[in-house]
Amino acid sequence: MNKRNSILRTSYAVRISHWLMVICFFLVAMSGLSWFFPSLNWLNGVLGGPQLARILHPFLGVAIFLFLAYMFLRLVKYNLPEAGDGKWFANVGQVMSGKHVDELDTGKYNPGQKLLFWGIMGLISLLLISGVVIWRPYFAPLFSIPLIRIGLFVHAASAVLLMLLIIGHIYLAFWVKGSVDSMATGYVSRKWARVHHPRWYRQATGEAEKKGQS
Ligand code: HEM
Structure with a gap:
């Protein structure tokens, strides 16, 4: 992409974190699924x-x-x-059908992305806490059997919810043309930014200040 027609959206460090995390996520999700059903046992081959x-x-x-x-x-x-987030949700049908409602004036991430962000962060926290409770041989002996049972349930339920969220996240990342550039090269086209995240576009390019001065 021509750098003159593009804007930096995602820093190198955030991109590296995202993609290393994605590799780990697929390995962990596949090995985890291998313990859900005997027919999926072969999936633990991803981790040897x-x-x-x-x-x-x-x-x-x-x-x-x-x-x-x-x-x-x-x-x-x-x-x-x-x-303004409530207004975005009220107009989500229009957004999904590709019609852009000017007054939504979306910032860097739209309210749907924000919801996904908090969903991912909440579920990963539950997975960490429940994972520590059920982690044999290191931590599990510190907890009672009923608590370990609750831990197992919370761990499995949060994992399924997170996998469903991630399927939606991947679908939307490819469905909104140009989004993947944000995590691949870090740069998005000015047109993409203006159409999908107009308020962030004005802030990133300094147009908001110019507007204020005039
Ligand atoms: C093939 C898999 C994946 C693809 C193609 C993908 C793609 C993307 C893209 C394009 C963005 C940037 C969106 C934007 O700038 O508007 C993004 C952001 C993000 N992704 Fe992924 N992603 C993948 C997997 C994952 C997984 C497995 C997780 C977590 C478990 C995850 C968590 C996030 C988070 C937290 C953000 C930041 C969103 C925000 O701040 O609102 N992604 N991803």
Whole structure:
């Protein structure tokens, strides 16, 4: 993409965190699914077989949490709820059908992305906490059997919800043409920014200040 017609949207450090986290996520999700049904047992081959998968799964889970914690610190300020978010949800049908409603004036991330951000961060926190409770042989002996049972349930339920959220996230990332550039090269076209995130476009290009001065 021509750098003159593009704007930096995602920093190198955030992109590296995102993609390392994605690799870990797929390894952890596949090895986790291998324990859900006997017919999926073969999936633990992604981590070198049942014994190795059982050892590596929790460590890679912690790595996912740390990468996401870094992304949280870098991106939380753009994902805070704002007064206009309700209007975006009220018009979500129009947004999904590709019609752009000017008065929504979306910032860096739209309210749907914000919801996904908080969903991912909430579920990964539940997965970490419940994962520690059920982590044999290190931590599980510190907890009672009923608590470990609750931990197992919370871990499985949050994992399924997170996988469903991520399927939606990947679908939307490819469905909104030009979005993947944001995480691949870091740059998006000015046109994409103006159409999908007009308020962020004005802030990123300094147009908001020019508007204020005139
Ligand atoms: C093939 C898999 C994936 C693709 C193609 C993908 C794509 C993307 C893209 C394009 C963005 C930037 C959107 C924008 O700038 O508007 C993004 C952001 C993000 N992704 Fe992914 N992603 C994938 C997997 C994941 C996974 C597995 C997770 C977490 C478990 C995740 C968590 C996030 C988060 C937290 C953000 C920041 C969103 C925000 O701040 O609102 N992604 N992803």
